[in-house]
Amino acid sequence: MLxxxxxxxxxxxxxxxxxxxxxPSRGASPAAAGDAGADFxxxxxxxxxxxxSTLKAGEATALAGVRGQATTQQVVEAVMTSEQxxxxxxxxxxxxVSAFLEVSRMSI
Amino acid sequence: xxxxxxxxxxVGASGLEAQSKRLRVVSENLANAQxxxxxxxxxxxxxxxxxxxxxxxxxxxxxLVKVAGIERHRTPYRIEHNPSHPAADANGYVxxxxxxxxxxxxxxxxxxxxxxxxxxxxxxxRELIAMTIDLLRSN
Amino acid sequence: MSVxxxxxxxxxxNRWLSVRQSTIAGNIANANTPGYKALDxxxxxxxxxxxxxxxxxxxxxHLAESGARxxxxxxxxxxxxxxxxxxxxxxxxxxxxxxxxxxRAYRLNTSIAKAFHRMILASAKV
Numbered sequence: 001m002l003x004x005x006x007x008x009x010x011x012x013x014x015x016x017x018x019x020x021x022x023x024p025s026r027g028a029s030p031a032a033a034g035d036a037g038a039d040f041x042x043x044x045x046x047x048x049x050x051x052x053s054t055l056k057a058g059e060a061t062a063l064a065g066v067r068g069q070a071t072t073q074q075v076v077e078a079v080m081t082s083e084q085x086x087x088x089x090x091x092x093x094x095x096x097v098s099a100f101l102e103v104s105r106m107s108i
Numbered sequence: 109x110x111x112x113x114x115x116x117x118x119v120g121a122s123g124l125e126a127q128s129k130r131l132r133v134v135s136e137n138l139a140n141a142q143x144x145x146x147x148x149x150x151x152x153x154x155x156x157x158x159x160x161x162x163x164x165x166x167x168x169x170x171x172l173v174k175v176a177g178i179e180r181h182r183t184p185y186r187i188e189h190n191p192s193h194p195a196a197d198a199n200g201y202v203x204x205x206x207x208x209x210x211x212x213x214x215x216x217x218x219x220x221x222x223x224x225x226x227x228x229x230x231x232x233x234r235e236l237i238a239m240t241i242d243l244l245r246s247n
Numbered sequence: 248m249s250v251x252x253x254x255x256x257x258x259x260x261n262r263w264l265s266v267r268q269s270t271i272a273g274n275i276a277n278a279n280t281p282g283y284k285a286l287d288x289x290x291x292x293x294x295x296x297x298x299x300x301x302x303x304x305x306x307x308x309h310l311a312e313s314g315a316r317x318x319x320x321x322x323x324x325x326x327x328x329x330x331x332x333x334x335x336x337x338x339x340x341x342x343x344x345x346x347x348x349x350x351r352a353y354r355l356n357t358s359i360a361k362a363f364h365r366m367i368l369a370s371a372k373v
Contacts, residue, residue: 071111072240073265077258079244080360084367091371112265116272123276130279160280169266171273173280222278225339229272232346236268239357240261243364 044096051089058082113240115170116233122163122172123226129175130158130219134212141207149197153205155181181206250363256295257356263291264353271349274342281333285342 058078065075133156143153161176183206191200267288277283288294 071265072113072237073111073258073261076240076243080364084364084371087368087371091373095373112262112269116265116269119269119272119276123272123278126276126279160277162277162280162283169269171270171277171286173276218279221339222275225275225278225343226272228343229268229275229346232350233268233272235350236265236353239354243357243361 044092047089047092051085054085055082110168112169113233113237115168117230118168119170119172120226120230120233122174123229124223126158126160126173126175127219127223127226129178131216131223133158133178134216134219137205137207137212138209138216141205141209141212143205144193144195144202146195148195150195150203152185152195152203153207155183155205155207157181250367253363254360257360259295260291261353261356263288263294264349264356268346268349271342271346274337275339277335278337278339278342279335281335283335283337285337287345 058081061070061078062075064070065072137155140153144150145152156178158178159176160173163172163174164170165172185206186204188202188204189200190196190202193202196202270286270288274285
């Protein structure tokens, strides 16, 4: 059910994005950011891609549910997964945007 | 429709229907427990019984029940000596229905019990579905 | 990954419980059918093992079959509450007890899933 979230977390080289957000004090973020070969830009691109595909899958399942072709549990799980993935992606996006603004405000 | 909970609803409903038919037949038997023939020497009301059958829907994985038929129960009639009765035969014997009131009442109680159990199954399946949907509520 | 693993287990158990519910429904509906033997689902641990093997290759967005692989087996008639000469082995009391167990477990699972879902959403609101 939560494979899309693990997809997001696979994009982050070390550990899962949700768990990173859950425990920032555990020092997981520095490890993720500084991992050898993991380009942060490509991580964000993958995150965006995974989020979109999760949401699309969730939408498809919900539609199937409305048509009576999916079970109630499948629909509920898909919606929950979409909610979690979207919320996580939004949080990451907000952090990235605020970090970017911070950097842009630095005096040259 | 392979949603097991919805299948449970359908199966429970088939159980309700089957038990209702059974109850109807039992009440017919009880109502006609003393019904004799109208012609002399004729046969009286014959006890009816339902036969249940298991109907399996492989695609849904549903094990439904249905009433295969309502048959006449072939046990001997009760005989009473009552020459003045309109249905008395040449020797004054009247044939009475082969309905035993005590066992009919027991059957009725059994049918009620089964009906209640099926109802319980339906209620619970409905509750489980509601619990699942409730996951999406925000409180 | 522990939280994600939890969601997976809870989801699978609820699917298994749903199949059990429909099996119980079939038993109760056929409580008076001659020759009918009460069925029960295989234990959850066993079902978990089998689905783990078959689910490895499914894509995340694929609508997996829900509980279709939980097979039903003939229930071991350990305590013969009802021994009828019609060959029917259903005990309504036992079925209702099992139904109560399904209810309890399902309720627990959905509560757990809801709680952890809330936690994940709350944690992403930094």
